Amino acid sequence: MSLRFAILGLLTGGDLSGYEITRRFEQSVGYFWHARAQQIYPELARLESEGLVAGRAVQQTGKPDKRVYALTPRGLEELTAWVVTPSPLTLTKDEFLVKVWSYGLVEPAAALAALAAHRRQQEERLAAYRAIEAAFEGADPAAVPPGFLGPYLTLRAGIGFVEAFLAWAGEAERILRARAGLPAPPA
Numbered sequence: 001m002s003l004r005f006a007i008l009g010l011l012t013g014g015d016l017s018g019y020e021i022t023r024r025f026e027q028s029v030g031y032f033w034h035a036r037a038q039q040i041y042p043e044l045a046r047l048e049s050e051g052l053v054a055g056r057a058v059q060q061t062g063k064p065d066k067r068v069y070a071l072t073p074r075g076l077e078e079l080t081a082w083v084v085t086p087s088p089l090t091l092t093k094d095e096f097l098v099k100v101w102s103y104g105l106v107e108p109a110a111a112l113a114a115l116a117a118h119r120r121q122q123e124e125r126l127a128a129y130r131a132i133e134a135a136f137e138g139a140d141p142a143a144v145p146p147g148f149l150g151p152y153l154t155l156r157a158g159i160g161f162v163e164a165f166l167a168w169a170g171e172a173e174r175i176l177r178a179r180a181g182l183p184a185p186p187a
Contacts, residue, residue, distance in 0.1 A: 003035050003043050004052075008079040011053060011071035013147070018044055018067060028151060031129075031158055044069055052078055100172070108180035112173065119169045126162040129155060 006029045010021055021044070022037045029035075047053040052075035055067045071079075096118050103111040132155055136144065144152045173185055 002033055003039060004047060005079055005082050006033055006035070007040065007043055007047060008052060008071060008075050009150070011069060012076070012079070015068045015070045017058075017069070021069070032154060047075065051075075103176070108176045109182075112176045112180065112182075115169060115172055115176065119166065119173075122162050122165050122169070126159065126166070129159050129162065133159065 006025065007021060010016065010024050010029065013024075016024065018037070018041050022040050025035060025040065044053065044055070048055050048069070052072055053069045054072050055069045057065050058068050059065050099114065100111075103114075136148075136152055136155075141152065170185075177184060
């Protein structure tokens with residue numbers, strides 16, 4: 001259900017082709033909701049058939065024509081109504097945590113190595129979030145323009161999630177090191 005509203009949300013910034021939606025999805029909503037092009041294009045067709053977006057063919061020189069989509073007033077109405085409806089609590093589907101759940105089956109040193117590798121990925125993600133955050137530097141959060149409020153708030157959520165993961169990873173590392181008979185990590 002959220003894919004359709006993610007697409008409608010992306011179209012609030014202006015008309016986009018399916019390819020542009022896919023690229024923007026990866027660079028924004030994709031940080032917290034995954035979708036492939038194979039999912040986006042059929043959803044665009046459904047949204048168009050329901051009158052929530054309007055597509056038009058655009059001729060290109062030296063390339064095949066492309067289809068560009070615009071949000072319709074009805075699409076904006078459905079999006080804004082959906083934004084304020086209650087959401088169910090979501091379950092985290094995280095392959096890494098399923099692996100952690102079975103860390104008791106492997107040597108603590110092997111679990112430590114796996115944890116360290118995942119921790120590095122999360123640190124890279126946090127660095128990417130911080131780079132995006134730099135665009136807002138010095139901005140009063142209460143004065144962020146309406147078009148950037150949602151991205152700003154979701155960015156802050158992403159930073160909070162990664163920081164919480166890194167704090168947990170530090171705790172898990174201390175436990176695994178103790179079980180492996182290794183000294184505590186430097187503070």
